[in-house]
Amino acid sequence: MSTTLAASPALKSLALNGGTPVCEKPIPPVSVQITEDDINAVVGVMRSGMLAQGKNCLALEEAFGKMTGAKHMMTCANGTCALQLAYEPLFQPGDHVLVPAWTYVATVSMVVARGGVPIFCDVDPATYNIDPADARRRITPKTTALACTHLYGNPADIDGVQALAKDKGLKVIYDAAQAHLATYKGRGLGEFGDAVTYSLYATKNMTTGEGGFISTNDENLAKDIRLLRSHGETQKYIHGRVGYNYRMTDMEGALGLSQLQRLPANNARRRANAAAFDRAIAQIDGLSAPTETPGAVGIYHLYPGRVDPAAFAKPGDGSSVRDLFAKALNAEGVATAIHYPRPVTRQPAFEKLVKDFPPVADRLAETLFCIPVHQGLTDRQVSQVCEALSKVAAALR
Numbered sequence: 001m002s003t004t005l006a007a008s009p010a011l012k013s014l015a016l017n018g019g020t021p022v023c024e025k026p027i028p029p030v031s032v033q034i035t036e037d038d039i040n041a042v043v044g045v046m047r048s049g050m051l052a053q054g055k056n057c058l059a060l061e062e063a064f065g066k067m068t069g070a071k072h073m074m075t076c077a078n079g080t081c082a083l084q085l086a087y088e089p090l091f092q093p094g095d096h097v098l099v100p101a102w103t104y105v106a107t108v109s110m111v112v113a114r115g116g117v118p119i120f121c122d123v124d125p126a127t128y129n130i131d132p133a134d135a136r137r138r139i140t141p142k143t144t145a146l147a148c149t150h151l152y153g154n155p156a157d158i159d160g161v162q163a164l165a166k167d168k169g170l171k172v173i174y175d176a177a178q179a180h181l182a183t184y185k186g187r188g189l190g191e192f193g194d195a196v197t198y199s200l201y202a203t204k205n206m207t208t209g210e211g212g213f214i215s216t217n218d219e220n221l222a223k224d225i226r227l228l229r230s231h232g233e234t235q236k237y238i239h240g241r242v243g244y245n246y247r248m249t250d251m252e253g254a255l256g257l258s259q260l261q262r263l264p265a266n267n268a269r270r271r272a273n274a275a276a277f278d279r280a281i282a283q284i285d286g287l288s289a290p291t292e293t294p295g296a297v298g299i300y301h302l303y304p305g306r307v308d309p310a311a312f313a314k315p316g317d318g319s320s321v322r323d324l325f326a327k328a329l330n331a332e333g334v335a336t337a338i339h340y341p342r343p344v345t346r347q348p349a350f351e352k353l354v355k356d357f358p359p360v361a362d363r364l365a366e367t368l369f370c371i372p373v374h375q376g377l378t379d380r381q382v383s384q385v386c387e388a389l390s391k392v393a394a395a396l397r
């Protein structure tokens with residue numbers, strides 16, 4: 001994003017205060033909310049001296065398992081090792097694994113870390129999640145598993161994914177890192193697939209700083225994952241298999257339990273904010289709102305809108321319309337974020353593995369922008385975001 005505001009003729013007509021944000025403090029793209037209750041919960045564990053995985057992690061597993069409809073819930077150190085712990089028992093080195101071309105890097109990198117071969121599938125242009133029809137076209141004789149992200153908190157087309165998996169005998173791992181308590185057709189995400197993973201990273205809708213979950217409804221798989229999480233230890237100092245130390249601390253467990261109390265209300269607030277943005281964007285030519293998958297209730301970890309470059313003037317300096325749009329929103333006091341500036345298929349780590357670049361993912365990398373949608377927004381800030389969207393769109397025609 002090398003564009004400067006002054007470099008754009010279109011922006012000269014916009015009252016951007018010479019490129020200085022019109023608001024003293026731009027509306028931040030994320031908000032990490034730690035309450036006194038959160039602090040007291042963590043301090044309580046510290047005072048107890050029982051710091052490692054313990055009763056708070058267990059209580060968190062029980063509560064989050066119930067809320068997501070999963071029989072077995074395991075806490076772990078982060079969302080990346082949650083994927084690793086789920087992948088290891090579910091496919092073998094050399095297996096081909098269908099993955100979305102549009103997701104966070106970890107969904108794919110952990111496939112490669114396991115020795116699997118990622119088969120990149122295109123995504124739906126409106127929901128941004130894996131397109132089961134494209135995945136079906138890309139299946140190879142060595143394909144044994146499918147990893148599906150519920151990106152931005154919007155559940156994917158689970159019926160489509162499960163039908164494909166049933167038809168082709170695939171294991172399914174859902175990456176719900178961004179989708180805590182989202183639902184599909186009235187059911188918790190923990191009810192679907194072979195395993196579901198989550199991240200509790202600092203900016204997620206609920207957090208433990210770093211942290212994660214893996215859930216499954218298969219008792220044997222749950223046993224395997226628990227063993228892998230803790231050095232394959234079957235009895236004290238007896239290691240039945242090679243494993244890792246991917247445990248969560250009990251301080252994180254306590255923070256998670258405390259955060260979980262507020263999650264339903266925070267998710268509801270995010271949905272209300274998103275609905276306001278949907279209404280505003282519906283009035284603006286050249287912008288598109290994200291589309292919820294039919295039957296899904298998302299939690300808007302992020303609010304990813306799209307710019308249609310054809311609807312706006314071409315930037316004079318060769319930058320993309322989206323980059324200019326994001327920059328102008330920033331100048332209006334709305335901090336935008338680009339999740340993601342390129343698809344995983346265009347990452348140096350994976351590019352050489354790609355035979356046929358999925359086009360929708362490439363297009364999203366040029367057109368998608370995220371605006372603040374978090375529960376920390378005031379009503380006034382929600383209106384400010386809506387006003388900034390229409391003001392910037394008008395100025396860039």
Ligand SMILES: Cc1ncc(COP(=O)(O)O)c(C=O)c1O
Binds near residue numbers: 079080081151177199
């Ligand atoms: C879709 C997705 N998968 C996996 C991860 C990895 O989680 P963590 O950062 O907790 O390792 C993230 C984190 O941002 C994510 O967004």
